[in-house]
Structures are given as C-alpha cells and as structure tokens.
Amino acid sequence: MPVDLRLMRYVVTIAEEGGFQRAAERLRMAQPPLSRQILELERHLGVSLFHRRPTRLTEAGEVFVASARRVLADADAMVERARAAGRGESGTVRLGMVASAAHETVPEVLAALRPAHPDVVVRAHEAWSGELAAGLRAGRFDLVLGRTIPRRPGLARQTVRREPLVAVVGPAHPLAGRPAAALSDLYGSRLRLVPGDVAPDYRDMLLATLARTGLEFEVDDCQVLGWRHLGLDDGKSFALVPGSLGALPTADGVVLPLTDRLPAPDLELVWRRDALPPAGAAFTRVVEATARERGWLETAPGGRPG
Numbered sequence: 001m002p003v004d005l006r007l008m009r010y011v012v013t014i015a016e017e018g019g020f021q022r023a024a025e026r027l028r029m030a031q032p033p034l035s036r037q038i039l040e041l042e043r044h045l046g047v048s049l050f051h052r053r054p055t056r057l058t059e060a061g062e063v064f065v066a067s068a069r070r071v072l073a074d075a076d077a078m079v080e081r082a083r084a085a086g087r088g089e090s091g092t093v094r095l096g097m098v099a100s101a102a103h104e105t106v107p108e109v110l111a112a113l114r115p116a117h118p119d120v121v122v123r124a125h126e127a128w129s130g131e132l133a134a135g136l137r138a139g140r141f142d143l144v145l146g147r148t149i150p151r152r153p154g155l156a157r158q159t160v161r162r163e164p165l166v167a168v169v170g171p172a173h174p175l176a177g178r179p180a181a182a183l184s185d186l187y188g189s190r191l192r193l194v195p196g197d198v199a200p201d202y203r204d205m206l207l208a209t210l211a212r213t214g215l216e217f218e219v220d221d222c223q224v225l226g227w228r229h230l231g232l233d234d235g236k237s238f239a240l241v242p243g244s245l246g247a248l249p250t251a252d253g254v255v256l257p258l259t260d261r262l263p264a265p266d267l268e269l270v271w272r273r274d275a276l277p278p279a280g281a282a283f284t285r286v287v288e289a290t291a292r293e294r295g296w297l298e299t300a301p302g303g304r305p306g
Helices: 005-017 020-027 031-045 059-086 105-116 129-138 200-211 278-294
Strands: 090-097 119-126 143-147 155-161 165-169 190-193 219-221 237-242 254-256 267-272
Touching (some): 005 031, 005 059, 059 090, 059 278, 105 119, 119 278, 129 143, 129 267, 143 278
Parallel strands (some): 090 119, 090 143, 190 237
C-alpha cells in the first residue's frame, strides 16, 4: 500500500481536528471510509497512529505527522513553482546579444524585468550576429537581441530599437574636435568594418546604406574585434556604430555624431516559435513595453538617437 500525499493529508487533518468525524467534514467525505483507510494505513505501517476514544496521536503518529507536514509543504511548493514557471513567472532565459545591446538596452530591460518577474533569471551572452544566428538555430539561446539576424521559417521577431549611426574617429583624426560632422566630411578616410565572416549581413547592410549616399569609401577589416579597440589610431580611419553604442567610451576613438540621417540596422529580438519557454515569453512582453516607454522605436530629427 503506497503512502501517498492523500493519506498524509488525511492523517494530518485528523490530528489537527482531534477526531475522525470533524476531519471527515473538513475533507468533505464520509467518516467510515476515512476510518477504514487509516486502519489500512496503520496495518501497512505496522503501527498505530492514533489512540481512539478520545482521538489523539500515538508517539509513532507524532513522528508521522511531523514528517508528513514537511512532505506536504514541499509538494505544495513544488506545484506552485511548476505553475509559476508555466505562467512565465519563474525560470531561466538564455539570451544572446550583440555588443550594441549590452551597454544600454539590456540593462534597462533587466531593470524593468526584475520588479515584474523577480524569479526569472536571464543568462546573457555577448556575441557577433553570425554566432547569435547559429546559436539560436542550435538551441543554445532562447532569444537573441541582434541586428540583421537572417529571416528564416519558424523564427519570430519584434523590433526593439531604431537609431541612427554615429561615426567614431581616432583622437588624431582631423574631425575629432568637432561636435558633429556630415558623412561627406569623412570622404577620404578609410572605413573600418567587422570582417564579413563574423557578421556578413550586418556588414552588407552598412555598405548598402553607404552606397545609397553616393559616397564611396575605402574599406578595411578591423584587425582586433571588439568595441573598445577599433584600430583608429592612424588618424585616417573611422567606424560607423549604432548611436546607443556611441555612448560607451572606447580606448582609441572619439564619437562624432552625423548630421546625415543614416539609420543603423534595427535591433531586433528574435526567437524560435516552437522553442520559446514561458519565461522567454514574459521577457518578450517586458522588452516590448520597455521599448515603447523609452521611445526606442522612434528616431529624433537630425540623425541623433531618440
């Protein structure tokens, strides 16, 4: 005879009510079946749990009830945790993100997530867009915050942030002291870009944006990948980055806002439709609300972040 949670609740209720009849009323069942099941349990255990007339716990019953209360409390907590996870109120979200999301966007989303879903844990990993797309397909990430993640069947996405590009030049560049510049002012400088094998779609989109301006620039690959070292110390090179990333200081660059309206590729939250956990769904809702409240889907005139 298995000692299941139902029988444990019966014994605990009898102990709390001090009698079988009152316990049966609380359990909303007839008293004879309750008495019969307790007798069968006692025979299975080989001990008496209750003295009868008046009903009170035996020493073995005291031990049983103390243990049963712990087991029942754990079981109730387990059920509530499972339900909370199913509602997206708890759980872990594996988030991949590009560097331009890590400085401002993700911290603001996490600040909004904590009070709304304090039991949701976000495990964030920074990577280039190519690695993010591969990780999403392979199931290493639940969601990715990236730019130019390829559109594939089975993927869902929402735009999180629209913003302009800003230029970054080295301290020795002739334009380094200006408060802003036109793209044409940079003509003759070399453009530093992330190599095509690291973020091919992002690179292609930037080049396409520049091509629409009618200006042509000599392009060099960045030799050291990373925001803090863009290889601009020759005084003749520049980089183009999303405006929100431009707020983060670099080791070798000076941010130069552009008077031209050059849109950066949209920052998007992307996930697999068939593999989003409930906590991930809660995360998407917080991201959507945060983007709306912060005005991230708007761009201010003059090419500056809104």
